[in-house]
Amino acid sequence: MKQFELKRKPAAIVLIAIAALGLGATTIFSTKSGAADEKRNTPKPALTVTTVLPSQTSLPIRLSANGNITAWQEALIGSEANGLRLTEVRANVGDTVRAGQVLAVFALESVQAEVAQGRASMAEAEANALDAAGNAEKARTLQASGALSEQQINQYMTAEKTAKARLEAARATLAVQQVRLKQTQLLAPDNGVISARTATVGAVVGAGTELFRMIRGGRLEWRAEVTSSELGRLSAGTAATVVAANGVALKGRVRMIAPTVDPQTRSALVYVDLPNPVGKLDAAQVPVKAGMFAKGEFDLGSSNALTIPQQSVVIRDGFSYVFALGAGNHVSQVKVQTGRRLGDRVEVISGLKPDAELVASGAGFLNDGDLVNKVAAQNPENTQKTEPNKATATAPTAQPAIK
Known part of the structure; x- marks a missing residue:
């Protein structure tokens, strides 16, 4: 047991x-x-983000406008002589010319013959005038003696005056022929750039026929179209930045504002003087050309504005939103109205409190009420020094979480 x-x-x-x-x-x-x-059961953060606070920034006030670049003034250069043949053309489109420079030459033969004929006629008139003057002087000396009748004396006096008149007419005719001889050379009336040419060697042109067209002084201007409601903000001397269609940016100043407004478009022209490179550059190297379309901005000063980084703004359904960080690291979607831009900063006109803490990067991946993981922002200077060749050195630190 x-x-x-x-x-x-x-x-x-x-x-x-x-x-x-x-x-x-x-x-x-x-x-x-x-x-x-x-x-x-514990919720996971939707994204790891950095945050930023709005800041007060001085932003420029600018007025945008569109327009065309045109010549300040165009000179039409035509023939003053009639019926002469062009023998030589010395200027072409794009050439920079000086005042008095010969642009074209006409045939000289016929004009030189007319000048020679005029000189001969004047010499004949001078001889006749001397003979008539001598006869009139003799008649005056015999007037008291009574050797000549009063009628004969008057005839000598009249002949003297007629000879003098013919001499003056011959001199005037010769002067006309000499002017016509000078007109056989077509001269530039001012400094400038040839913008058009119709002169052709061998053509016989009439008086007043346009042979060249020239941009006086090479000066160009921007003719901006500004609405009548904005005209009061502009005045002569206002600085402007003009960007041509080829991307060239030029600085200019308002010369004048048109005195009338187009009744159809309700806009007026504002004339902006552009820098004149002629004389410093060859005409072919001038960065802008007459006839180009250009857009520009008028500098109207500056003002303080509440700004945020551009990457904090999300565009959805045509509206601008930001994500504000709230209690418990939950974000709320806030609708804002944006305004001016300067670099990577955007002005917020309304809808945002100055002390709101906003998601700085990765806002496009968030929805209203999402939980986020907040981390300290990296120093971009140190990141660029350590990894200058990597695109991630300046990329946003936000990464969507894998659920």
Whole structure:
């Protein structure tokens, strides 16, 4: 009997140990399962972001306008002589010319012959005038003696006056022929750039026929179209920046404002003088040309404005939004009205508080009420120094979380 009891004791001990081990395992498994369930129920951040505060920035006030680049003044250069043949053309489109420079030459033969004829006629008139003057002088000396009648004396006096008149007429005719001789050379009336040419060697042109067209002084201007409601903000001397269609930017100033407004478009022309490169550059190297379309801005001063980084603004459904960080690192979508831009800064006109903490990067991946993980912003200077060749050196630090 005792032997049987001794055999049963080890078996009971083994059963008790197995039961204890099972209970412990069950307790451990339950604890781990509860921790896992709690971890699964905890919300995960949608994004890791950096934040920024709005700041007051001085922004320029500019008025935008469109217009055309045109010549300040165009000179039409035509022939003053009539019926002469062009023998030489010395200027072409794009040439920079000076006042008095010969642009074209006409045939000289016929005009030189007319000049020679005029000189001969004047010499004949001078001889006749001298003879008539001598006869009149003799008649005056014999007038008191009565050797000549009064009628004869008057005839000599009249002949003298007639000879003098013919001499003056011959001189005038010669002067006309000499002027016509000078007109066989077509001269530039002013400094400038040839913008058009119709002169052709061998052509016989009439008086007044246009042969060249020239931009006086090479001066160009921008004729901006400004609405009548904005004209009061501009005045003579206002600085302007003009960007031509080829991307060249020029600085200019308002010379004058048109005295009338177009009744159809309700806009007026504003004339802006552009820098004149003629004389410093060859005409072919002038960066802008007459006839180009250009857009520009008038500088109207500056003012303080509430600005935020451009990457903080999200465009959705045609409206601008930002995401403000609230309690518990939850973000709220806020509709704002934007205005001027300067570099990567955007003016906020309305809808934003000056002390609001905004998501600086990755806002485009967020929705209203999302939970985010806020981290400190990296120093862009240090990042660029350590990794200058990597695009991620200046890229946003926000990354969407993998759920």
